[in-house]
Amino acid sequence: MVVKIVRMGPILLIDSGIGGLPYLSWIQENLAEENLVYVADRLNFPYGEKSPEEVSEKVVRLGRSLLKSFDPKLLIVACNTASVYALNALRQELPIPVVGVVPAVKSAAAVTRNRRIGILATDLTVRSLYLADLIRDFAGNCQVFSLSAGDIVRYVEEDFFHPQHEERRQMLGLWSRRLRELNVDTVVLGCTHFLHVIPELRELLGDSVTLVDSQSGVGRRAKQLLEEKGLRNREGKGEGVFYVHWQKDSDLDPMEVKKYQLFAQRFHLRYGGYYIDG
Numbered sequence: 001m002v003v004k005i006v007r008m009g010p011i012l013l014i015d016s017g018i019g020g021l022p023y024l025s026w027i028q029e030n031l032a033e034e035n036l037v038y039v040a041d042r043l044n045f046p047y048g049e050k051s052p053e054e055v056s057e058k059v060v061r062l063g064r065s066l067l068k069s070f071d072p073k074l075l076i077v078a079c080n081t082a083s084v085y086a087l088n089a090l091r092q093e094l095p096i097p098v099v100g101v102v103p104a105v106k107s108a109a110a111v112t113r114n115r116r117i118g119i120l121a122t123d124l125t126v127r128s129l130y131l132a133d134l135i136r137d138f139a140g141n142c143q144v145f146s147l148s149a150g151d152i153v154r155y156v157e158e159d160f161f162h163p164q165h166e167e168r169r170q171m172l173g174l175w176s177r178r179l180r181e182l183n184v185d186t187v188v189l190g191c192t193h194f195l196h197v198i199p200e201l202r203e204l205l206g207d208s209v210t211l212v213d214s215q216s217g218v219g220r221r222a223k224q225l226l227e228e229k230g231l232r233n234r235e236g237k238g239e240g241v242f243y244v245h246w247q248k249d250s251d252l253d254p255m256e257v258k259k260y261q262l263f264a265q266r267f268h269l270r271y272g273g274y275y276i277d278g
């Protein structure tokens, strides 16, 4: 008799902060039986302001450590910047399937009517060869404007709970004006953090602009991989835990901890505290 050993660890999601949470939501809604571990790499935030080598080194190192700690069956790199610079290395290093998030240029090219597309992403993603290749391969017949919007990343990660709706609108208003001046009818949210401000962006940009992201594409790819490899949990209700990657012997500002606790709660995750690599 052949005994098939199936690894049924959790699905692991990583990002530099809270950006990957909307991607986790898709998994919760569509793969409700799965256990999830979400790690916000606050120690290395923001990825978009580091060098490509640093991002790759830090993300691979974290991936290795999390593999040992949680024995996940699948890793979702819920971050465009980390995917652009570390996906290949992660796939070489880790013995589990790895799914990345890359800017949804292909989807944007499929829906644009005036062939003018805006991409909002981190500086590192905007400057990447990876993005240039995506644009060449999938949106060669469009005019594409890639904009480094690291200030939205910081705003979402650091200030999200402080400003009122009106202040958010003002900050994002600068971006929407820029996008309107460029007369784009489709905007790619090329950084996972930006999914947190979709309602504000929709309101500011109006109905004539379509926002696209990779959320369902990434979720469907994860589902497909789990099914192909016989790794799907088919019973029960999965649980999720949220960790903040931080360092030994120091504490985050209590307000920041509070923020992570609130986000964990908002996304139906248990707050697991700090993750410290050994």
Ligand code: DGL
Pocket: 015, 016, 017, 019, 020, 045, 046, 047, 048, 049, 078, 079, 080, 081, 082, 122, 125, 153, 190, 191, 192, 193
């Ligand atoms: N959320 C990440 C992304 O999708 C990056 C944010 C950052 O750390 O700069 O690009």
